[in-house]
C-alpha cells in the first residue's frame with residue numbers, strides 16, 4: 001500500500017516517521033511535506049486545497065490511502081470528494097468535520113445530547129449580543145463560529161473587552177459572521193483526550209496537555225502550541241469513563257442520527273473541573289504538537305492501525321503504548337505568533353547527534369541544497385520519551401542548547417506542572 005500524507009507541519013512529520021516504521025506501507029508521499037519528511041519520504045509540491053490535483057497525483061503515484069493532517073481540507077470535504085474513488089481517506093466526512101468547523105454545531109449537539117459543556121448563548125445580531133453582555137457575569141468567553149486557526153476565542157475579564165470582541169467578530173475579523181457564541185468561563189485544568197475511530201468502533205489514543213500561550217507561565221497571546229506532554233497528569237479511570245460515556249459516545253451517536261459516521265482521529269478538548277469533564281472543543285484531527293508528543297509512545301504498527309480503521313476493522317487491533325513520559329518543546333522563529341522572518345538557515349541540525357527516545361521533528365522547514373531553512377513560525381519539535389517528565393524535559397533542553405538557533409526561541413517551562421514532581 002502506498003500512502004499520501006496531506007500537510008506540512010510537525011504533526012505530519014510525526015505521522016510520516018511512524019508510518020515509515022510500518023510493515024504494511026510501501027511508499028510514503030508527503031503533500032507537500034517539509035524538510036523532515038523530505039529525508040524519509042517523497043515530497044510532492046502541490047496546492048492541497050485543490051482536490052482535483054491531489055486526485056491526479058494519487059493516480060500518477062499509485063497512492064491508495066490519504067492521511068489528512070490539518071482540519072481545513074477535512075472541513076472542506078476532502079473525504080466526500082474521494083468517496084466514489086478507490087482512494088481511501090483517513091479522516092472524517094464534511095458533516096462530521098463540523099465538530100471543528102462550527103463551534104455552534106458542536107454546542108447544539110451538546111445541548112441535544114446533554115453533553116457536559118459550559119453554558120452558552122448564540123446571538124445572530126450584534127445588538128442582542130451586546131445587550132446580553134450588559135447583564136452577564138465576568139470573566140466570559142466570546143467565540144467566532146468558524147475555523148479561525150486557533151484564534152477567534154476571547155477570554156474577556158470585563159464587559160468592555162467582551163463588547164469589543166463581539167464587535168470585532170461581527171465586523172468580519174474571522175470572515176463573515178452570521179452569529180457569535182457567548183460562553184460561561186470554566187475554571188479548571190485543560191486536558192486533551194484523543195480517540196481513533198473507524199466509523200463503528202473507537203479506541204482511546206492517549207491523553208496530553210499542551211501549552212498554547214507564547215510566554216512562560218502560560219502568558220501572552222495564543223499560538224498553535226508551544227509544547228506538550230503525554231500522558232496528562234489529570235487522567236484516571238473514573239474520569240476516562242465519564243469522558244467516554246458522557247461526551248464521546250453521545251457525540252458519535254449524534255453523528256449517526258445525522259446520517260454520518262466518524263472515521264479518523266478525534267481530539268476532545270476538555271476542561272476538567274473537580275474530576276468532571278466539560279467539553280471545550282472538538283478538533284477533527286490530531287493535535288499539533290500533541291501528535292509529535294504522543295506517537296513516539298505508540299508500540300503497535302501505526303500503518304496497520306490506519307489501514308484497519310479505513311477497512312472498518314479497528315476492533316481487531318490492540319493498541320499498545322510504551323509506559324514512558326513524553327515531552328515536546330517547540331522551537332519557534334523570533335516574532336512568532338506575529339510576524340517572523342522566513343527563509344532563515346538552520347545550522348547545527350545536520351550533524352546533531354541524538355539518542356534513542358529522542359526525536360527532532362520538523363515543522364516549518366525546507367531542505368534546499370543540502371541545507372535546512374526555517375520557513376514557518378513553529379520550526380522544530382524536540383521530543384523526548386523517558387521514565388520521567390523531568391528527565392525528558394532536561395534532555396529536550398540539552399538538544400535545544402546544542403541547536404543554539406539564534407533566530408529562534410522556545411519556552412523553558414513546558415510541562416511545569418509535571419516536571420517538578
Ligand code: AMP
Pocket residue numbers: 118141150153155183184185186187190212269271280281
Ligand atoms: P477553543 O478554540 O474553543 O479550544 O478555545 C481556545 C482556548 O480558550 C481553550 O484551549 C481554553 O484555554 C480557552 N477556553 C475556551 N472556552 C473556554 C471556556 N468556556 N472556559 C474557559 N476557558 C475556555
Ligand code: GLY
Pocket residue numbers: 210224225283286287288289290
Ligand atoms: N495544539 C492544539 C491544536 O492542535 O489544536
